[in-house]
Amino acid sequence: MATREEALALLARGELVHSAETVSAAVDRVAAEITARLGESNPLILCVMTGGVVFAGQLMARLPFPADFDYLHATRYGQDTAGGALSWRAAPWTSVKDRTVLVVDDILDEGVTLAAIKDRLLHQGAKAVYLAVATDKENGKNKPVTADFAALKVPDRFVFGYGMDAYGAWRNLPAIYALKDE
Numbered sequence: 676m677a678t679r680e681e682a683l684a685l686l687a688r689g690e691l692v693h694s695a696e697t698v699s700a701a702v703d704r705v706a707a708e709i710t711a712r713l714g715e716s717n718p719l720i721l722c723v724m725t726g727g728v729v730f731a732g733q734l735m736a737r738l739p740f741p742a743d744f745d746y747l748h749a750t751r752y753g754q755d756t757a758g759g760a761l762s763w764r765a766a767p768w769t770s771v772k773d774r775t776v777l778v779v780d781d782i783l784d785e786g787v788t789l790a791a792i793k794d795r796l797l798h799q800g801a802k803a804v805y806l807a808v809a810t811d812k813e814n815g816k817n818k819p820v821t822a823d824f825a826a827l828k829v830p831d832r833f834v835f836g837y838g839m840d841a842y843g844a845w846r847n848l849p850a851i852y853a854l855k856d857e
């Protein structure tokens with residue numbers, strides 16, 4: 676966990692990737708796409724904690740159709756900048772059986788997290804699982820899943836802001852930054 680001073684230094688050295696205005700316009704666009712595809716399906720929206728919380732909150736307030744909401748918690752980075760094994764911390768309390776589910780997360784990086792989540796929800800009987808991410812990392816990897824809805828692309832760097840942490844800090848930023856390469 677970064678101290679307050681360390682967090683301020685990380686931001687001062689960070690490089691802006693997408694401004695708050697760009698993020699907001701992209702969320703508007705994705706909300707319209709989701710409304711067109713899922714607006715009549717009474718979906719269950721599942722926020723992937725912790726990183727998905729900002730995007731999920733801002734996205735939901737732009738969806739003008741009936742939907743249920745719950746969360747799940749799975750993590751494989753913790754506060755590190757490299758991924759490890761996926762750890763499940765909380766399953767959704769709401770049943771996904773026969774539901775159209777929209778999973779909302781901050782980033783599709785290697786795709787391991789969202790592939791495992793989608794798999795688990797389908798095994799639990801979800802009728803369909805759609806993935807919405809604030810960012811899709813352009814890392815040239817063959818990802819095991821693709822996002823059905825992606826607000827923005829990000830470069831192959833460790834990014835933070837808009838739900839994504841830099842050593843625990845700065846999930847609360849409305850814009851997206853890249854950590855300065857050390």
Ligand SMILES: O=P(O)(O)OC[C@H]1O[C@H](OP(=O)(O)OP(=O)(O)O)[C@H](O)[C@@H]1O
Pocket residue numbers: 723724725726727749750751752753758780781782783784785786787788789839840
């Ligand atoms: O596509 P992947 O390479 O699997 O990485 C993407 C996942 O990594 C982050 O979660 P993290 O494990 O950092 O937990 P957090 O949400 O608590 O930040 C992010 O929120 C995604 O869930």
Ligand SMILES: Nc1nc2[nH]cnc2c(=O)[nH]1
Pocket residue numbers: 752782784785832833834835839840841
């Ligand atoms: N904060 C953050 N979390 C991630 N999880 C997977 N990739 C990233 C990233 O670039 N930044």
